[in-house]
Amino acid sequence: xxxxxxxxxxxxxxxxxxxxxxxxxxxxxxxxxxxxxxxxxxxxxxxxxxxx
Amino acid sequence: xxxxxxxxxxxxxxxxxxxxxxxxxxxxxxxxxxxxxxxxxxxxxxxxxxxxxxxxxxxxxxxxxxxxxxxxxxxxxxxxxxxxxxxxxxxxxxxxxxxxxxxxxxxxxxxxxxxxxxxxxxxxxxxxxxxxxxxxxxxxxxxxxxxxxxxxxxxxxxxxxxxxxxxxxxxxxxxxxxxxxxxxxxxxxxxxxxxxxxxxxxxxxxxxxxxxxxxxxxxxxxxxxxxxxxxxxxxxxxxxxxxxxxxxxxxxxxxxxxxxxxxxxxxxxxxxxxxxxxxxxxxxxxxxxx
Amino acid sequence: xxxxxxxxxxxxxxxxxxxxxxxxxxxxxxxxxxxxxxxxxxxxxxxxxxxxxxxxxxxxxxxxxxxxxxxxxxxxxxxxxxxxxxxxxxxxxxxxxxxxxxxxxxxxxxxxxxxxxxxxxxxxxxxxxxxxxxxxxxxxxxxxxxxxxxxxxxxxxxxxxxxxxxxxxxxxxxxxxxxxxxxxxxxxxxxxxxxxxxxxxxxxxxxxxxxxxxxxxxxxxxxxxxx
Numbered sequence: 001x002x003x004x005x006x007x008x009x010x011x012x013x014x015x016x017x018x019x020x021x022x023x024x025x026x027x028x029x030x031x032x033x034x035x036x037x038x039x040x041x042x043x044x045x046x047x048x049x050x051x052x
Numbered sequence: 053x054x055x056x057x058x059x060x061x062x063x064x065x066x067x068x069x070x071x072x073x074x075x076x077x078x079x080x081x082x083x084x085x086x087x088x089x090x091x092x093x094x095x096x097x098x099x100x101x102x103x104x105x106x107x108x109x110x111x112x113x114x115x116x117x118x119x120x121x122x123x124x125x126x127x128x129x130x131x132x133x134x135x136x137x138x139x140x141x142x143x144x145x146x147x148x149x150x151x152x153x154x155x156x157x158x159x160x161x162x163x164x165x166x167x168x169x170x171x172x173x174x175x176x177x178x179x180x181x182x183x184x185x186x187x188x189x190x191x192x193x194x195x196x197x198x199x200x201x202x203x204x205x206x207x208x209x210x211x212x213x214x215x216x217x218x219x220x221x222x223x224x225x226x227x228x229x230x231x232x233x234x235x236x237x238x239x240x241x242x243x244x245x246x247x248x249x250x251x252x253x254x255x256x257x258x259x260x261x262x263x264x265x266x267x268x269x270x271x272x273x274x275x276x277x278x279x280x281x282x283x284x285x286x287x288x289x290x291x292x293x294x295x296x297x298x299x300x301x302x303x304x305x306x307x308x309x310x311x312x313x314x315x316x317x318x319x320x321x322x323x324x325x326x327x328x329x330x331x332x333x334x335x336x337x338x339x340x341x342x
Numbered sequence: 343x344x345x346x347x348x349x350x351x352x353x354x355x356x357x358x359x360x361x362x363x364x365x366x367x368x369x370x371x372x373x374x375x376x377x378x379x380x381x382x383x384x385x386x387x388x389x390x391x392x393x394x395x396x397x398x399x400x401x402x403x404x405x406x407x408x409x410x411x412x413x414x415x416x417x418x419x420x421x422x423x424x425x426x427x428x429x430x431x432x433x434x435x436x437x438x439x440x441x442x443x444x445x446x447x448x449x450x451x452x453x454x455x456x457x458x459x460x461x462x463x464x465x466x467x468x469x470x471x472x473x474x475x476x477x478x479x480x481x482x483x484x485x486x487x488x489x490x491x492x493x494x495x496x497x498x499x500x501x502x503x504x505x506x507x508x509x510x511x512x513x514x515x516x517x518x519x520x521x522x523x524x525x526x527x528x529x530x531x532x533x534x535x536x537x538x539x540x541x542x543x544x545x546x547x548x549x550x551x552x553x554x555x556x557x558x559x560x561x562x563x564x565x566x567x568x569x
Contacts, residue, residue: 002096002111003177010116010173014123014166015083018275021162025282029067032289040292043069043285142565198517205513210505219500222562223514226496229558230518233551237521240528240547 067285075278082271089264090118114261116174122268124167124193126276130160131196133280135228138221147291150217153224155283157203159276164197191238192231199227213294352437356445360419361452369418370453378411378457382464396469401530404465405486405523408458412490413512415453419446420498420507443495443563447556451491458483474535482529482545489522489552496559499566522551 001007033041068076097114098107134156140149171190172182184190203223209216364370385403389395396403423432432442462479465471473479497515501507525548532541 003113006113006173006177007091007115010170011087011119013169013173014119017162017166018279022279022282025279025286026067029282029286029289030065032286032293033065033067036289036292036296040289040296041067041285043067043072195517195520198513202510202514202517205510206500206504209510211503216504218565219504222496222500222566226518226558226562229554230521233521233547233554237524237547240544 067282067289072278072281075274075281079271079274079278082267082274086118086264086267086271089260089267090115094118094260094264110178113174113177116170118264118268119272120167120170120174121265122272123163123170124189125269126272127160127163127167127193127196129273130156130163130276130280131200131224131228134160134200134224138224141217141221142225145214145218147288150221151284151287151291153217153221154207154287155280157200157207157220157224159279159283161197161200161204162279163276164193164200167193168197188235188239192235195234196227196231199223199230203227213291349438349441352441353445353448356432356437356442357448357452360422360446360449363422364449364453370415370457374411374414374418374453375457375460377414378407378461379464381407381410382461382468386468393470397471398536400465400469400471401527401534401536403469404461404530405526407461408454408486408526409490409516409519409523411457412450412454412494413515415450415457416494416498416515417508417511419450419453419495420502420511423502439564440560443499443560444556447488447491447495447559450495451487454487454491455484458487471534471536473533475533475541478529478541478545479533482526482533482541482548485545485548485552486522486526486529489548489555490519492552492555492559493518493522496555496562496566499563518555522548525551 094115096112097110099109100106101108134153137149137153137156140146141153168190171193175184176182203220206220206223207216382403385407386396389399437445462473462483466473493515497511497518501510501514504510525544528537528539529541529544529548531537532539532544
């Protein structure tokens, strides 16, 4: 295979950046979720029903 | 190859939902399939010159395009969404549009940066240069990237959130309106476009090549959707956290204030009442004055 | 008809006010103009004072200098209303946002044109260029000036009142002005006889840019200032 270095760099940077960004989003989401009542998170399927 | 994280469902404190987890898993599978197709199953771009019989083409560098071209398409999709949402901000003025516009701009800029990087890395072996000034799409994309870098900088400034959201909406709309002008001017500027001739146009598109490219559009589209979804939810939570903390602070302050002090603050104390006589009940402020 | 006359009158009122402030404070005259000439001299130093190099790149250097100086003039124009509640009193005055925007744009344009005249003198004297086509030079200079003033005034208003206004303005407005820089440089290439291009076609593109930016600016300004 030719251009292996270029290919590793291009695909690697792309996947690495996307993964890094995704992890950051999830972390930030978790941190914020703890500070906000469930009612603000409409995407929770069982909204507020298992509080007990 | 780095992968996106799967979200553990162990805690309720996430921006994940059943749908987004499903999408996340499907995206990871899609990326794996795309990787196999792009690196193993498809052939390199090797052509034989009709008269000299020499081999030429992009060889294995063509494998970069399976990620570069879909990334570019998704960049434009994200920025388009940002423009539509910005219009929504100006017309409807609801937080939903605002959070959507911000999410689309941020994810779009991540994609746009990757388009420039992968394009540059691809251009080095194929065009023999990291950067081609005369290429219209390259220059247009760079200007677009810079415009949205400004947009995100504006988003990060301190100011009344409503003011910032309206101004950001105007910036996004102008960026999109300005784009045809940028494109046209660069096209005239250097009357050559490497892109159209030497990438997809000349590429011998076989069935599997085309299929891999289409799968690239689909999978990167799923990545975009997943990121947008989570970025939207983070933005939504940021707003909610701000509102919630303000409400909590007000409630806390209220708890600290004795009732008597509060009544005095609104002029409802015995001392204040002594200054008025019965006539004042009519609501004439001058009535009780000596 | 009378509505149009009222709007035109209001535009003149606002433009005259801004220019009067400039005449009295002389910020652009005393600070921005010398800065612009300084940039021309610095380019001379950077490019080794070679007359042929300078002549070849004079159009580009000219317009980069105009843009950099315009940033200062725009920042100054946007800051006029940031103090002493003048912005609020203007808002309360009953002048329409469109008239205020266009008036301010005209004032910035007048200052830019003065700047351009001085800089043309600068490149003739310092870089040794000769003008082939005066008409093209003047028309392209004015049209590009309109585009820069229109975008600059809008972005000046956009960035005002936010944290880090001075640093925000350049990164917001310069990418938008990229096509204007390209077009104006090419038109001047033709007017100064540096390169064989169709300067009038480029001026047409500049006119489209000026029109788009002015219309967008006038319609967006209302959405910006009412908050």
